[in-house]
Amino acid sequence: MYLRWGDKNIKVLSKQRKERIEWAVHNMKLVFMGASKFGLKCFKKLFDLKNINIRGVVTTAKQFSVKYEKGTKQNTINNLIYDEISQLCVSKNIPLNVVTGKMNNKILIDTLKEWAPDFILVVGWYHIIGDEILKIPHKGIAGLHASLLPLYRGGAPLVWALINGESETGITFFYFDNGIDTGDIIAKKKVEITVDDTIRTLYEKVEVAGIELIENYLPLIDNGTAPRIKQVIDETNKVYSQRNPDDGVIDWQLNPKDIYNFVRAQTHPYPGAFTYYNGQRIYIWECKVFNNNYYRLARFGEIISKVDSGNQKGILVYSNDNKIQVLITCAGYGTEEFREDALLDRFECGNSFTNY
Structure with a gap:
């Protein structure tokens, strides 16, 4: 054939x-x-x-x-x-x-x-x-x-x-x-x-x-x-527009849900959302929206408490809502990341995250 x-x-x-x-x-x-x-x-x-x-x-x-x-x-x-x-x-x-x-x-x-x-x-x-x-x-x-x-x-x-x-x-x-x-x-x-x-x-x-x-x-x-x-x-x-790493700075005056969305949109494999702590840039890799009625006057970005109960462990940050806050569960400088006890030991209540 x-x-x-x-x-x-x-x-x-x-x-x-x-x-x-x-x-x-x-x-x-x-x-x-x-x-x-x-x-x-x-x-x-x-x-x-x-x-x-x-x-x-x-x-x-x-x-x-x-x-x-x-x-x-x-x-x-x-x-x-x-x-x-x-x-x-x-x-x-x-x-x-x-x-x-x-x-x-x-x-x-x-x-x-x-x-x-x-x-x-x-x-x-x-x-x-x-x-x-x-x-x-x-x-x-x-x-x-x-x-x-x-x-x-x-x-x-x-x-x-x-x-x-x-x-x-x-x-x-x-x-x-x-x-x-x-x-x-x-x-x-x-x-x-x-x-x-x-x-x-x-x-x-x-x-x-x-x-x-x-x-x-x-x-x-x-x-x-x-x-x-x-x-x-x-x-x-x-x-x-395309985004670049410097677009990742967190605005702590946003609603906690907006901050959560901002963080999860830029976590690994991307460069990460970031803020500043004592003048150093720190990357926030994971966070949650945390129900917590808080009526004391606080600054946007202020660390208001540390959470260590059950499966919830992290630092609680004040933003634009008295009833819910941002619970940071993983953060770090550069390639170094902190979770759980290492995270709690690294940051102090009363100090604040800033955008510069």
């Missing part, structure tokens, strides 16, 4: 051989762009899918500069959820391009044209993709954004969702255009934000949902049946 392929007759020796040839004939040529732990997970998932021919990978360094809107300043990004993708590319013999400058550089554009992808998949990417690259793949460019678009367009969507006290978020698979997260939507998947979630646990849930979207909708992109739903964007759907 022979299969005609171009100007050659290929002999089919077995059912397995036939399946390999059919895959080679009907595959979708794909380029992957990514530079994060989640991006690497999605890239690995591609090897489990049928009819995907990975033509190349574009990645970036862990630290780089990016500008999101005209007229705004250049942001230096230190990708704290970065993961190295090059080793897998080498082991799979997949061409790799590392972006060291702007996305519109000639070397990258020429490389993409040479790879001639049908489709480009983007996960864990911070750079805006320009018109010249958008025009290269005839099936388009699509990626995952960790929000229910058009909500939380822009940078750090999960961090902002936690800070703002949202009860749900999600992830959106969408086509790229020349706007910031404004392209047509392929699909969304909702994720609940529980009261105990931190940025780490929320990422884990969103990652599972995102990989499911890739698995379910890449075949539809390949055969041309993927949905394209226009986004309805109004003035309420603002673009959120």
